[in-house]
Amino acid sequence: MRMALKIESFYTTLLKNNHNAIIFGVEKKSDFSNISSTGKVFQSNEILLKSLCKLSHFTPNTYNLLSRKSPEKCLYGFTEQNLKQINTFVVDIDTLKYSLQDILLACIDNSIGAPTMVIRTPNGYQVYFVLSKPMKISSNGNFLSLNIAKRIALNLKESLVSVEADRYCNDFGFFRVPKESNIVWLQLGDIYSPEAMITWSEKMDDDKGRSLFTTYIKQMNMNYLESSAFQKILSLTCIQGHKGKLGRNNTIFTIALACYADGLPTTDATKLISKFNNGLKSPLKLTEIQASIRSAYSGRYNGPDKIYIDQILEGYQIDQPYTNWYKFKKVRSERKYSHIHEWESDLITYLESIPLNNTPYITLTQKQICKQIGCQQSTLNALLKKSNKIIKVVTGKGRAAVTKWSTINIIIKYFALKHKEITETKSRYKKYLRNTIITKYSHSSNLPTGIFDVPTNIAINTS
Structure with a gap:
């Protein structure tokens, strides 16, 4: 099969059942700085395919469309809670020190299996694990399906740590548009059912003593902000997001979630976070802080996610494990x-x-x-x-x-x-x-x- 036909088949496989959903796209990477005015919205697979040659990045996973004023210029609803379905999991490898063979062997030896596609970027690779049918995202159970998808994404990234997969890359954000010029591996027979992904991720979680299906829960007598972990996070001053580290926005959002879970009024949360922000060597604007607090207090979240807390502690070399935040499910041998x-x-x-x-x-x-x-x-x-x-x-x-x-x-x-x-x-x-x-x-x-x-x-x- 000619490469052009294989690429067309790839998009057909990726975007199957993509009804009443949208894909975001941009023409150059610099457009990320102002997506709302430079991005494009695609509600049709056919229109997307015709526009591929003009796009540099797109969202392979689809979103619900909330509202828009100008389809050609403005994007609305680009949030994880607005995801409609997960079509693929993508792992970003931000280095060229490994060969394609190294990546394939790492996938086979340590991950769920051979990838569906690998594309080469100017600074590394992006590895696709395409689903045979999409995972539908809904708000039921406090976005339980989204939490499951995010755990699968994390396990995929952690399984490819030997080839320096970026653990902190946005799970369901923008990725480079696959084209004939950048695809270095494409096997459409290697696709995975959501059930197989969940089973594999469960086994990964079993090995690490954590659960895929139960969300993190706060102990009745625990106060997040008084914990040693958050006290150390609040003492940080040199936070600057880059490869391998969460940045200021994620850290402030995590602190805001802790304030919300501890029952602090928004005025007190704003004072606490503003004090933390003012102590940073590169503080954020007040409007960005206020946006993080509004999102944390929106009611969509129960509290801070242990995964992100661990990433902050690890990224800034704070040796402070934060345990007892979640329940364990039965091990495989105990399941009936x-x-x-x-x-x-x-x-x-x-x-x-x-x-x-x-x-x-x-x-x-x-x-x-x-x-x-x-x-x-x-x-x-x-x-x-x-x-x-x-x-x-x-x-x-x-x-x-x-x-x-x-x-x-x-x-x-x-x-x-x-x-x-x-x-x-x-x-x-x-x-x-x-x-x-x-x-x-x-x-x-x-x-x-x-x-x-x-x-x-x-x-x-x-x-």
Whole structure:
């Protein structure tokens, strides 16, 4: 399939079920400073596709439209609470020190699996994990679906820390528009259901002792502002948001949420935050402080999020763990029921734990598989019918039959490793030729030209 057709198929997959929702776009990165007057609103997938060549950044996740005065110039409703649906999770890697192969292997080894797409930016990469169907966002349960999506986004970023994924990048904001000129990896077969994302994220949370589905709750006898963590945050003076650190707005908003949760009147919160802001080496404008307080006291939030508090403490090297803010759910072994997608996840985890040995396939009987993951034969048969990630190959017949297993991730990892081996072999061969030719012609002025032009890049074709 030609790249242009694959890109069109990507947008069709990304924006499926995108009814009565909008996408924001800008023509250049500098437009971020004043999105309301320079951005564009797209309510039609067809119009967006026609405008791609003019756009530099867009929101791959869609929003509800609140109001607008001029469709060509003004944007309204660009807030997380106004999200309509999540189409994809995007991880930003703000460095070029890692190769595409490094990123793919990190995804396969440490994250949910191979990405749907990777684009190269001037300063790094953006890694897309596209959903097979969108996650709908609503205000029910104090935006429970949004909180779940944000936890999945955080776990994806933390799973790719080995390639320096930006933990503090806006989860559902603007990203570079994928084009033929910047796409370096595109596999439309690697998409993930919301259920698979949730199951994977639950396991990540299990390992870290935190829950995906329960929101952070304040203990009855706790006062946020009197805690040692907030006292240390309030003593900060050198806050300046940049790569790897939350900035002044996020910090002040977190403090405002603590004021709201502690029951402080807005006048007292304004005095406290203004005093904190005046102590900063680069203070914010009063209007920005007031906007943060209004948002914190809007009633959309229960209190400060432990994730952001931890990020502030970590980002500014304050060694103060802030615990006991949330409930734990039962570990997997204590749950009464297990769904098919959980057994699928267990089988994938088991298969991908087996080292590769010159083949991407593992030879095991179905009885051995059932014993390893602890499921019934009927359960295994049911998950094999539904799974599009597990590969089962049977060769031969009767007693001579051999059953081999693999996963899509194992196949991709295998070919990625082979690609790396071939590239390294070519590099060594090129070095050998260079040394040989230079030695042979060191006393000759007739050094052959073009002898070192050995190609080092080959394409991976996993289809």
